[in-house]
Amino acid sequence: MTSEKRDLRAPPPVEPLPPCAATCPAHTDVRGYVHAIARGNFEEAYRIAREPNPIPYICGKVCAHPCEDQCRRKDVDEPVAICALKRFVTERHDLGLGHAPGLSCAPPKDAKVAVVGSGPGGLTAAHDLARLGYRVTVFEAYPRLGGTMQVGIPLYRLPRETIDLEIAPLKELGIEFVTNMRVADVDGLFADGFKAVFLAVGSHVGARLRLPNADLPDVWLNTEFLRRVALGERIDLRHRKVLVLGGGNVAIDVARTAVRLGADRVSMAFLESDETMPAHPWEIEEAKEEGIEMFPGRTFKECVLDEGKVAGIKCVKVDFHGFKPDGAIDMEEFVDTEHILAADLIIFSIGQGPDLSFLPKDGSIAQTKRRAIQVDPVTLATTKAGVFAGGDAVTRVGFIIDAVAAGHRAARSIDAYLRGVDPQTVQPPDPAKLGTIQQKTLDHIRKLDREPLPKTDAALRRSTFDEVEHGYSETQAVRAALRCLTCGAGARVDPDKCIACLTCVRVCPFEVPGVDRGTAEVPVDYCQACGLCATECPAKAITMTLQSDEGVLRQVKLAIMRARSGGEPGIVGFACRYCAYSGESPEVVKAALPANVQVIDVLCSGKVYALYLLKAFEYGADGVFVAGCIVGECHNDKGNVHAGQRVAYVKKMLDDLGLNGARLEMFNTPPGECASLVEDVTRLASKVKELGASPVQPGRSN
């Protein structure tokens, strides 16, 4: 039963993170904010999402979300829509509460730090250093702030107001921004009194193949084209046939931008096959929806001219195998496949790199062989003391969230460096990641459709730079959040209390627990956090990471106080987070309940253990209910059936004690009918009113 697992009786040296958080370069607590959305606590969700990320509004729209690629629900159906949920919490957030609620600032320090570049890496480092009290100046070469986010990402993916919204609070932190300032002399910054420098200059120089005629005016570069459009130049591509060379995400941006500038026809040609095209699948799909034609598996020989003007590109079909370690292309050309793809405007989008012409000529800041800034991978220190670098200037190409992570790393190093501490010692270790879920557990997990993100119709969006994607409604967001498997937040066994009674093994709907060497173990890699084992364990040896009994009982006391505060009999409910609200926002449903009803969300109605019900009455509740779904709909097989059995048991106990068992009810809400819960609860409230206040008064018992 345990052959493929580590010893789970001893906590692992580093608690493994869910794959989403472990994969996120900034290690965002995805599970935390998704769980908060599911509970309807949208501000808490924002706070969690914001904490490791100073640009959550931007990431909610354009993050490449590597987290979703690793989400373990993909092994059941499709990943949780994590990025869309981040977007939802930012859209719901009340900025009146501040951009970074709960984050503190250290007292001001004298030391000045220069950040070169205002992209995601530069902004993050500036943000962190400013919070640490440093005087930070950000230098930006272009007239507007945001780096690639401003001059690279097209408007239809990221409206510029979103960038402004992130930068305004950074200005309030006291960060000084200097635009139109291309730093040409790093040493000069030290002469100006800066004690440390972070180079986050990004990767803004597009690459061009050395083909015959590739230097003609109608052969453009990706970065330059996107930058011109982003900075407001009105380029007219009407009556033009545009061919984009390249199959990456930037190439897609270029092609879709060309569509919006009125081009007659836009197509893309690239080395890779349809299947191996490097752009994200959803980007490819949207591009195709907008009428962009794809020519996969081509290598390019020359730009073809007609009367001195670009008329197309001569191609040969290839089988592309990838890049060799030295960067050379590994491919086979097919014989007799030479042909011409017609176009009167060709845009190269085959890669890009940083402009490093500003580095000191003496080589004191070393470059890599691939023409990027050379850094220590742990500290991001360059070869020059006090100078650090990160983001695309180091990696050449990366995601926004990679740059955010680099910004944090650089800020920690710079702070250490300025305090005279070795920056090697201040970086947190890489987190461990939960493994995959065993097949027999996957087989028991309920499949749930992924909520698609609303989009503007392709025909409408071809002529506008308005945003293509739109956010979730509250109901959609809650449904999307409820698909989270809450990985790694499951049951923990106390081996000192466990008596290996096998109860957990028998009640788990997912075949997760086992008993080995006299103790139960619930492998953290597989546990689905339903809580049934913890509820049934007769030795109280199992606790739930997400919801402890003590925590629930504290909530019960508070809920009774609130429920009774209006003078009416107080009713406390325990509602399954999945089903009781039938996918509606818990807050909306709760608002529809009578004022003397307070609801506590639980992992599953099956998690409601008889003690919660008895304690509620002991603490003075006048009525109590448990709400779950109808039989056959439970996410955890029969959690709702177990709940019903316990309610029946406690009802009888209450009768035996002389406290009317009718004060306790179990409600089963059919899918999509949250009104039925409201009706049931309202009926219970009237019945309890008839029965009058409970004879058990708080304070009378110990």
Added chain:
Amino acid sequence: MIKAKQKPIAEIKALLAPYRNILILGCGTCVTISFAGGEKEVGLLASSLRIASAMDPGGQKIFSEQTVQRQCEWEFIDAVAEQINQADAVLSLACGIGVQALAERYPDKVILPGVNTTFLGMAVEHGVLVERCRACGDCILGLTGGVCPIARCAKNLLNGPCGGSQRGKCEVNPETDCAWQLIYDRLGKLGQLDRLSSLMTYKDWSKDYDGGPRKIVREDIKL
């Protein structure tokens, strides 16, 4: 293992009526596994009794909760001596052995049983406990195909079945399998049906309770 069942709440209330400070003491082994007297059941019973007490105009009781690993061991019950001494009465949720161990160790203390010790048995499925052994002191399972007619036949027959065996069920309770049918089926599978052709002689009941309380002394390991 020893299986037990919690007493009805009314009976427990009556037992506790004269006392104010009550320690509810669980046992962490057999009764925990039989969902009768472990830490979880201690909590449930304590909460129930607090509810009852809060409704009782006759005065409030104070309930404290504790669970030891095994109440049938001096060392484990000594570990909670302080709580036991502070209580007016101890409601033990252990089997009868634990209750008596407490009574013997704390001669001045009122020790009350909260469960009915029911049988030696096992869980055939979660929540379903069945009797399997009567601790008769003279095991004959080797003769009966591994099915005990003492524990599982209402008449303790040594040479069954009786005429009340109907379609494999017992006349005493139609839900109970006839032990002798089970024995017959098992011996058949084992190819030992010939065992049934010889009569079993009378059983030495002196090794059972009929010989008075039993005792095992291992001279080889005594300290």
